[in-house]
Amino acid sequence: MGAQPTGPADEGEERALELAHRVFEHARQGRTRELCGYLDAGVPVNSSDSEGNTLVMLAAYHGHARTVLALLERGADPDRTNARGQTPLAGAVFKGERDVVAALVAADADPYLGTPNALESARFFGRTDLLDLLEVPEQD
Numbered sequence: 001m002g003a004q005p006t007g008p009a010d011e012g013e014e015r016a017l018e019l020a021h022r023v024f025e026h027a028r029q030g031r032t033r034e035l036c037g038y039l040d041a042g043v044p045v046n047s048s049d050s051e052g053n054t055l056v057m058l059a060a061y062h063g064h065a066r067t068v069l070a071l072l073e074r075g076a077d078p079d080r081t082n083a084r085g086q087t088p089l090a091g092a093v094f095k096g097e098r099d100v101v102a103a104l105v106a107a108d109a110d111p112y113l114g115t116p117n118a119l120e121s122a123r124f125f126g127r128t129d130l131l132d133l134l135e136v137p138e139q140d
Contacts, residue, residue, distance in 0.1 A: 022038075023038050023055070027064075027071075029062070030067045035071075040074075046075075046080060051082055051084075052082035056080075059071060060104065061088070061095060063092075063095060065097070072104075081115075086116075093130050101133045102133055111135075118134055
């Protein structure tokens with residue numbers, strides 16, 4: 001059997017997948033300017049990958065506060081959960097990304113949302129330094 005011929009639809013799908021990969025990689029790497037170029041050209045700010053991770057989730061988890069802020073300014077949902085029920089705020093707490101946590105809290109991210117939620121993550125991983133940002137007093 002020979003290779004299947006590819007038509008315009010296959011090429012278009014391949015280009016779309018390549019674009020999506022590029023956009024998600026910009027979020028993951030904190031390439032704010034490049035990412036915003038795609039968003040400003042029409043890529044949806046709440047796009048998600050096959051695991052439900054949004055652009056803001058990837059930027060938050062990888063500690064890119066400037067990218068998170070740019071996404072939030074463009075309307076990214078700070079509370080959208082991924083396929084595992086995790087939120088960007090819980091991911092930033094898990095990673096100890098104080099500036100990202102502050103940005104998400106300023107955007108009214110819900111510390112009680114998700115599994116585990118941001119508060120549970122802070123307590124479980126001993127991130128009591130972040131509880132003040134989550135506007136919750138430390139437990140004795």
